[in-house]
Amino acid sequence: MYVAVKGGEKAIANAHALLAQRGSGQEDSGESAAQERIASRQLRGQMGVLVSRVMNEGSLYDPNLAAKALLQAQGDVLEAVTLLRSYRTTLPRFGATVALDTGALPPERRISATFKDLPGGQQLGATFDYTHRLLAERLQVSEIPKDTEEEDDAAPGTMPRITDLLGHGSLVEPDHPEDWADEDPGDLTREPTTFPMTRPERLQALARGDEGFLLSLGYSTQRGFGNTHPFAGEVRVGEVEVLFEPAEIGYEVPIGRIEITECQMVNQFVGSAEKPPQFTRGYGLSFGRAERKAMSMALVDRALRSEEFGERRISPAQDEEFVISHADNVQAAGFVEHLKLPHYVDFQAELVLLRQLNAEFEGSEDAG
Amino acid sequence: MIAESASPLLSVSGAGHHYGNRFGCRGVSFDLWPGEVLAVVGESGSGKSTLLGMLSQRLNIDEGSVHYQTAEGQMTDLATLSEPEVRRLWRTEWGFVHQNAAEGLRMHVSAGGNVGEPLMANGARHYGKIRARAADWLQRVEILADRIDETPATFSGGMRQRVQIARNLVFGPRLVFMDEPTSGLDVSVQAKLLDLIRSLVADLGLAVVVVTHDLAVARLISHRTLVMQGGQVVEQGLTDRVLDDPQAAYTQLLVSSILKG
Amino acid sequence: MLAEPRIVYNEGYLDEQTKRVVRRALLKGIAIPGFQVPFASREVPMPRGWGTGGVQVTASVIGPDDLLKVIDQGADDTTNAVSIRQFFERVAGSESTTRTDEATVIQTRHRIPETPLAEGQILVYQVPIPEPLRFLEPRETETRRLHALEEYGLMYVKLFEDISRYGHIAKTYDYPVMVNGRYVMAPSPVPSFDNPKMHMNPALQLFGAGREKRIYAVPPYTSVESLGFEDFPFEPQQFDQPCQICGSSGVYLDEVVTDDAGGAMYVCSDTDHCTRAASAVGFRASRTRGEWDFPATGTGTEGAVQ
Numbered sequence: 001m002y003v004a005v006k007g008g009e010k011a012i013a014n015a016h017a018l019l020a021q022r023g024s025g026q027e028d029s030g031e032s033a034a035q036e037r038i039a040s041r042q043l044r045g046q047m048g049v050l051v052s053r054v055m056n057e058g059s060l061y062d063p064n065l066a067a068k069a070l071l072q073a074q075g076d077v078l079e080a081v082t083l084l085r086s087y088r089t090t091l092p093r094f095g096a097t098v099a100l101d102t103g104a105l106p107p108e109r110r111i112s113a114t115f116k117d118l119p120g121g122q123q124l125g126a127t128f129d130y131t132h133r134l135l136a137e138r139l140q141v142s143e144i145p146k147d148t149e150e151e152d153d154a155a156p157g158t159m160p161r162i163t164d165l166l167g168h169g170s171l172v173e174p175d176h177p178e179d180w181a182d183e184d185p186g187d188l189t190r191e192p193t194t195f196p197m198t199r200p201e202r203l204q205a206l207a208r209g210d211e212g213f214l215l216s217l218g219y220s221t222q223r224g225f226g227n228t229h230p231f232a233g234e235v236r237v238g239e240v241e242v243l244f245e246p247a248e249i250g251y252e253v254p255i256g257r258i259e260i261t262e263c264q265m266v267n268q269f270v271g272s273a274e275k276p277p278q279f280t281r282g283y284g285l286s287f288g289r290a291e292r293k294a295m296s297m298a299l300v301d302r303a304l305r306s307e308e309f310g311e312r313r314i315s316p317a318q319d320e321e322f323v324i325s326h327a328d329n330v331q332a333a334g335f336v337e338h339l340k341l342p343h344y345v346d347f348q349a350e351l352v353l354l355r356q357l358n359a360e361f362e363g364s365e366d367a368g
Numbered sequence: 369m370i371a372e373s374a375s376p377l378l379s380v381s382g383a384g385h386h387y388g389n390r391f392g393c394r395g396v397s398f399d400l401w402p403g404e405v406l407a408v409v410g411e412s413g414s415g416k417s418t419l420l421g422m423l424s425q426r427l428n429i430d431e432g433s434v435h436y437q438t439a440e441g442q443m444t445d446l447a448t449l450s451e452p453e454v455r456r457l458w459r460t461e462w463g464f465v466h467q468n469a470a471e472g473l474r475m476h477v478s479a480g481g482n483v484g485e486p487l488m489a490n491g492a493r494h495y496g497k498i499r500a501r502a503a504d505w506l507q508r509v510e511i512l513a514d515r516i517d518e519t520p521a522t523f524s525g526g527m528r529q530r531v532q533i534a535r536n537l538v539f540g541p542r543l544v545f546m547d548e549p550t551s552g553l554d555v556s557v558q559a560k561l562l563d564l565i566r567s568l569v570a571d572l573g574l575a576v577v578v579v580t581h582d583l584a585v586a587r588l589i590s591h592r593t594l595v596m597q598g599g600q601v602v603e604q605g606l607t608d609r610v611l612d613d614p615q616a617a618y619t620q621l622l623v624s625s626i627l628k629g
Numbered sequence: 630m631l632a633e634p635r636i637v638y639n640e641g642y643l644d645e646q647t648k649r650v651v652r653r654a655l656l657k658g659i660a661i662p663g664f665q666v667p668f669a670s671r672e673v674p675m676p677r678g679w680g681t682g683g684v685q686v687t688a689s690v691i692g693p694d695d696l697l698k699v700i701d702q703g704a705d706d707t708t709n710a711v712s713i714r715q716f717f718e719r720v721a722g723s724e725s726t727t728r729t730d731e732a733t734v735i736q737t738r739h740r741i742p743e744t745p746l747a748e749g750q751i752l753v754y755q756v757p758i759p760e761p762l763r764f765l766e767p768r769e770t771e772t773r774r775l776h777a778l779e780e781y782g783l784m785y786v787k788l789f790e791d792i793s794r795y796g797h798i799a800k801t802y803d804y805p806v807m808v809n810g811r812y813v814m815a816p817s818p819v820p821s822f823d824n825p826k827m828h829m830n831p832a833l834q835l836f837g838a839g840r841e842k843r844i845y846a847v848p849p850y851t852s853v854e855s856l857g858f859e860d861f862p863f864e865p866q867q868f869d870q871p872c873q874i875c876g877s878s879g880v881y882l883d884e885v886v887t888d889d890a891g892g893a894m895y896v897c898s899d900t901d902h903c904t905r906a907a908s909a910v911g912f913r914a915s916r917t918r919g920e921w922d923f924p925a926t927g928t929g930t931e932g933a934v935q
Binding site: 088194 | 636638639642643644647667668669671672673674676677678679681701702703705706707708709710711712715738739740757768769770795796799801802803818819820821822840842866868881882883884898
């Protein structure tokens with residue numbers, strides 16, 4: 001037992017061999033030969049939501065690499081995220097793309113909980129909503145009914161963002177304040193974190209934050225811990241074109257399309273001395289199909305703006321330092337799991353102290 | 369006992385603080401002399417706590433000025449002080465007694481540690497001396513010596529307030545701000561605490577600004593009283609004069625409501 | 630469909646630009662001893678909290694002529710030390726050693742070697758929580774202000790409470806120090822036993838906290854005073870007994886449980902020191918491989934040897 005901790009190199013090599021064997025499916029099948037490997041292509045095609053999560057928290061849009069990482073991590077999402085991030089951070093950076101125009105995206109899915117009908121219409125798209133959660137014996141692919149396409153034809157063109165529609169009446173806060181200087185946002189991964197953060201930095205941190213953590217925080221605001229009175233103004237999913245302007249060329253060139261999910265929460269705001277009551281906004285954006293993440297992010301984004309609106313800050317979701325410091329699951333998992341590392345020097349020090357304190361305690365008992 | 373001094377300790381001139389476009393208090397002017405106790409009275413929302421926050425530099429001075437005579441005898445415009453300078457004043461020259469003891473104490477640090485902290489913050493590094501001084505001050509606020517290692521969390525409301533007072537007097541401040549120091553306590557406890565404050569302040573010759581909604585507090589411990597309503601000062605003068613012969617209609621109302629109540 | 634691009638890692642893992650970022654932070658840290666310099670900590674291929682800060686610092690200071698030693702809990706052969714050493718061998722092709730006196734760069738977790746360090750050596754500490762005031766004041770915004778204004782009363786309150794309660798200061802590791810008479814600093818969770826070694830040390834001491842994104846430093850020959858009161862000065866922990874393998878006294882010891890009846894033996898935590906001290910006195914011990922031959926004392930070591 002003692003040697004196992006001190007025994008270093010050999011133990012590590014053996015452990016890694018065993019790990020690889022476990023991931024091969026050998027034990028499960030009861031066969032001596034490893035099972036057929038799942039191709040990362042299959043994972044990408046059939047577990048797209050999972051791949052999206054790894055891309056989001058790994059902060060890299062690359063379904064192939066995310067799928068590979070998931071396979072190597074034997075399905076451990078946080079391991080896969082770590083693999084992806086540690087790789088991404090070593091890659092050279094060419095620059096930043098032009099801001100995405102999500103209004104121009106022809107959505108595969110677009111719903112609004114605030115208006116029954118709106119320009120561009122509602123479109124359900126691929127969603128688990130309204131499915132009956134009954135386990136199926138086998139998964140089937142049914143044909144998409146023909147008339148759906150006809151309806152699509154009836155609602156052509158673009159679908160303007162709901163907040164742009166509402167914005168014309170100034171009932172919703174604008175995209176950015178009037179005195180807004182269009183500065184390049186800071187880059188969370190390249191500059192040190194210091195609080196208080198700007199909203200762009202905060203949104204970056206939330207975008208790569210743990211889905212479960214943000215979900216719980218968003219949920220807590222709905223239960224009264226920092227209530228923001230949210231309405232799902234709009235959720236949209238679709239592919240959007242990514243533009244890049246290389247310095248040598250001097251104009252924007254499309255470099256590809258990525259699938260994204262965007263959520264705009266519309267929240268009540270009672271107004272203050274400086275501002276009349278109006279709807280405020282929380283924003284969520286994620287790679288791929290990740291609606292729950294985008295919605296949670298939007299709720300938390302709005303909660304974190306409480307200081308900006310002069311609201312009372314009493315709940316965890318409103319506390320920037322608390323939320324941002326603990327949202328990153330690579331950091332959280334690492335530090336929780338580091339408790340597995342040997343601590344016997346510290347423990348020894350505590351042991352010696354405890355014995356001393358006990359001896360002193362008994363001594364004083366005797367004296368008394 | 370008012371010490372002889374050529375200039376006031378605090379000189380406030382047309383001072384105001386606003387929240388958004390609404391003023392919490394505005395146009396406040398008065399002088400506070402060394403050794404003088406000034407009561408600021410008014411109803412809730414009258415701006416008295418805002419005034420206290422502004423004087424103690426917890427809130428900005430948005431209009432007018434507040435000058436303070438430092439220990440070196442300089443009249444200093446508080447608005448010009450940097451954060452480190454303000455914090456040095458908090459550490460070495462000013463005390464602040466909160467209404468809620470939990471805001472002014474570390475509830476889970478021993479009474480001795482609470483009273484000793486300001487000394488340690490000012491560089492004291494001899495445990496025995498710090499502890500002796502803390503014990504001495506706890507005794508002065510009538511807390512039994514055997515409670516020194518217990519935490520305020522285990523104390524009654526009146527005891528917590530007394531620990532808070534000891535913590536604010538232990539380093540020898542020149543000016544102490546008090547925000548409703550006795551409200552929230554039982555009546556009998558209030559009376560005892562006021563008595564204690566009055567005798568300590570007199571013994572030490574402290575200058576005090578005490579905010580209270582309770583005219584009896586003003587009557588008992590202050591030399592002068594300033595009456596606030598809607599963010600403005602409506603009347604000020606010697607406490608006995610203000611309470612016995614109120615000039616402003618609002619003060620008359622306040623005084624009569626006390627008599628009736 | 631296009632062929633997928635190959636996965637390629639940079640030589641030395643960190644790219645040169647990142648190394649420059651870390652070095653700038655290091656230089657700032659050295660210029661302001663004990664001050665925590667924020668830096669944009671990168672991901673490295675091991676979990677946060679497992680030495681990612683130390684790894685980034687080491688990767689940024691190590692060169693082709695360097696000889697690296699990695700220890701965890703004082704030992705060269707604990708799993709995490711092995712893992713980090715293998716990482717550098719793999720990505721940087723660096724030469725490594727277990728000898729403290731030979732190494733030019735020593736990355737450590739939780740210990741300072743027993744062998745005195747010399748000029749020219751660099752000691753890199755892995756730091757989990759760089760903020761000495763963290764458990765007294767959880768807010769970064771507030772702790773930064775306290776450091777800036779040199780308001781350390783709170784730190785002394787903690788020590789004061791210990792003395793009131795126990796009759797002495799009851800902090801045994803990560804014992805706070807005052808660096809160069811200005812900044813209170815967390816020495817990382819080294820035992821208080823090691824604290825005196827930091828004072829006026831001829832080696833350069835660098836501290837990396839990857840998860841918390843902070844770097845700080847103690848330049849050679851800098852004053853590092855462990856906090857205490859005039860009448861209750863800092864007292865490092867000491868052990869009464871010598872190491873049962875090499876016979877060294879005045880060293881930090883691991884307590885090795887030998888049976889389920891309270892039996893234990895005390896051995897050096899610093900394996901390099903122990904190995905060399907043991908060979909000097911004639912014990913056959915090769916602790917670096919985790920296999921020991923003990924003198925025939927019969928202290929229940931049977932089950933311990935693989």
